[in-house]
Amino acid sequence: MRKKIVAGNWKMNMDLSSGIELAKGVKEYFAGKTPKAEIVLCTPFIHLSVMKDVLKDSNIKFGAQNCYSEPSGAFTGEISCSMIKSTGAEYVIIGHSERRTLFKEDNKMLNKKVRMALSTGLKVIYCCGEILKEREQGIHFDVVKEQLTEGLFNLTEDEFKNVVIAYEPVWAIGTGLNATPEQAQEMQSFIRKLIAEKYGKGISENTTILYGGSCKASNAAELFSMPDVDGGLIGGASLKKEEFCAIVEAVK
Numbered sequence: 001m002r003k004k005i006v007a008g009n010w011k012m013n014m015d016l017s018s019g020i021e022l023a024k025g026v027k028e029y030f031a032g033k034t035p036k037a038e039i040v041l042c043t044p045f046i047h048l049s050v051m052k053d054v055l056k057d058s059n060i061k062f063g064a065q066n067c068y069s070e071p072s073g074a075f076t077g078e079i080s081c082s083m084i085k086s087t088g089a090e091y092v093i094i095g096h097s098e099r100r101t102l103f104k105e106d107n108k109m110l111n112k113k114v115r116m117a118l119s120t121g122l123k124v125i126y127c128c129g130e131i132l133k134e135r136e137q138g139i140h141f142d143v144v145k146e147q148l149t150e151g152l153f154n155l156t157e158d159e160f161k162n163v164v165i166a167y168e169p170v171w172a173i174g175t176g177l178n179a180t181p182e183q184a185q186e187m188q189s190f191i192r193k194l195i196a197e198k199y200g201k202g203i204s205e206n207t208t209i210l211y212g213g214s215c216k217a218s219n220a221a222e223l224f225s226m227p228d229v230d231g232g233l234i235g236g237a238s239l240k241k242e243e244f245c246a247i248v249e250a251v252k
Ligand code: PEP
Pocket: 009, 096, 168, 172, 173, 174, 175, 176, 212, 213, 214, 215, 233, 234, 235, 236, 237
């Protein structure tokens, strides 16, 4: 059985104390409960060094939203994978559409980041997804295929086992307009087929593929009921404790 995951992407939100309060709130909500999904909080860098302590005595994992591709050195303002790992973080999001668009990160750069993260012992949540124009032109499958091929498909099988994929149609991120469960399923089964072609059926069946894009408590259950949707990457709704916890509980 592949792992189900609900990961919160806080983006550039939450100062130190409000982030601690939110993480504690999620931890308290699930104390004594056994959610069906692994919970991952992907926080801004400033929270990482306190999260281990805040989340101790819980099964909640945490991670970063970005990393740099080089191990150390004169890269003013960047954060390395080993720095992230040293906080106790287990995950890093790589290739979020905001990084691709606003910070001009291309598949080649993202592939370097992915390989650095994996070689440091982090698990990668690799984001892919088309913009609206690409869907309208009917090239969304090609776009996602290229993002996966160039960003991931030079990994070894062992490396690939530590990759989670998040399909996030860019037109659905932060817009309130989620993909329909059928649209998510159609793309996510396509992604699983590509993984099977590259790494074999065993690995593809064990790969967790998340949906992200305006996922909230009111639509999560329907999205997560799809056979190739193994949970969600949650932006805006991860900033509200009740909403985020309800999304986690929508995983059956
Ligand atoms: C995201 O940023 O990864 C995301 C899915 O955002 P939202 O849930 O706000 O659409």
